[in-house]
Amino acid sequence: MSIRTTLVGSYPKVSHTGADNLPGAIDRWQRKFLSDEALEQEVQKVIRRVLREQEEAGLDLVTDGQIRWEDLPHPIARSAQGISRGALRRFFDNNVYYRRLETNGGLQWVKSAAAEDFEFASSNSRQPVKAVLPGPLTLAISTEPKPGQTPERLLALYSQLLRREVEALAAAGAKEIQIDEPSLRPQEPLLSKAVVEEINGIFGGIRARRWVACYFQDLAPILSELTRLQVEVLSLDLVSRSNGSQLSQIADHLQRDWKGEISLGLIDARNTKLESAEALKQSAAVFAQAIPADRLWLSPNCGLEFLPHESAVKKLSLLSEAARRL
DSSP states (O other): OOOEEBOOSOOOSBOTTSSOBHHHHHHHHHTTSSOHHHHHHHHHHHHHHHHHHHHHHTOSBBOOTTTTOSSTTHHHHHHEEEEEEEEEEEOTTSSOEEEEEEEEEEEEEOOOHHHHHHHHHHHTOSSOBOEEEEOHHHHHHTBOOOTTOOHHHHHHHHHHHHHHHHHHHHHTTOSEEEEEOTTOOTTOHHIIIIIHHHHHHHHTTOSSEEEEEEOSSOOGGGHHHHTTOOOSEEEEESSTTTGGGGHHHHHHHHHHHOOSEEEEEEEOTTOOSOOOHHHHHHHHHHHHTTSOGGGEEEEESSOGGGSOHHHHHHHHHHHHHHHHHO
8 A cells, every 4th residue: 555645734825827816816805896706706716726736636635725714723713703813923933924813711613614614625526635623722822811811721712612613524524634733842831731632632532534733843852742642643744843853763753652644744845945756755764664554644744835836736746756656
C-alpha cells in the first residue's frame, strides 16, 4: 500500500490566472457593487476549483480549502451567538493577521457552519472530504479575556461548542474530522492540565477518523503529551522550528509510543521554494522504515494559504509524486 496524501486544510483564495479573486469579490460586495447571491456564486466557484485541483493532483483526501474562513478562529463565530470579532493581531510568526474573538460568556450554539460547508464540498468532490475545525486551545488563546474569563474557563467553553460542531459533522456524514491546534507548544501551561483531555472529550465516541493537526511549533518536547490524544491521526509539522533536524528522534518516539496514523508535514507551505521529490522521499523514509505505509500520510506542514496559487499547485503535484516514489 502506498502512502496516502492530503492537505492540512487551507488553500489560496486568489488564482494566479486572475480568473478567481475572492478577496476582490468580497471587497465589491462590501461596497454594495455585488449582491449576496453573486458573492455566494463566487465562493462556490472557488471551492469547486480548489476541490478540482486537489483531485487532478491525485490527492487521496481533500478539503474545501477553508475558503469561507476569514481566519482560523472565524468558524466558531459563524456557528454561535455571543461571539464578536475585534482587533487585528499577527497570526503567529506569519505575515497575515486574524481578528481577536470577544465574548461575555453568554455563548449559544445555533447551527454548524462547518457541517454546511462539508455538505457542499462533499457533493462537489469525487474524493473523500476532510472537515476541519479550530482547536479549543487556539480559540481560547485567540480570545480577548474579559474580567473573570480565565484561560481554563475559555478552554472549557469552546470545547463545549466544538463538541456540538463535531456531532453535527458526524451527523452530516463526515468520516474525516480534523482539529487544528497550532497553539500546542512547549511550556504551554494548559497542555499538561487540560488541553489533551478537552480534545479527547470533543472527539469521544465520534464515528469518524479523528485528526489533530499541530504546526508552527517545536514538536519534540511535547510528543509525550500528543501521544495521549485519543485520535486516529496526528498531523505533524516536520519543517518549522527545529523539527526538520529532529526527524529521527521524532520517528523513534512515535514508533515506540504511538499506534495510530501519522501525517508527515514535510512540504513547506510557507516557502515558495519547491522541494525535490527525492529529498521528500528520503525524509519520509525515516518514518517509513519503522512505521507501516498504511499508517502514513504525506501533507504540507500547514495550510497552503500562505503561498501564491501557482506555488500551491506545484506543491500539490509534488505531494503525489513523492508518495508514488515511496
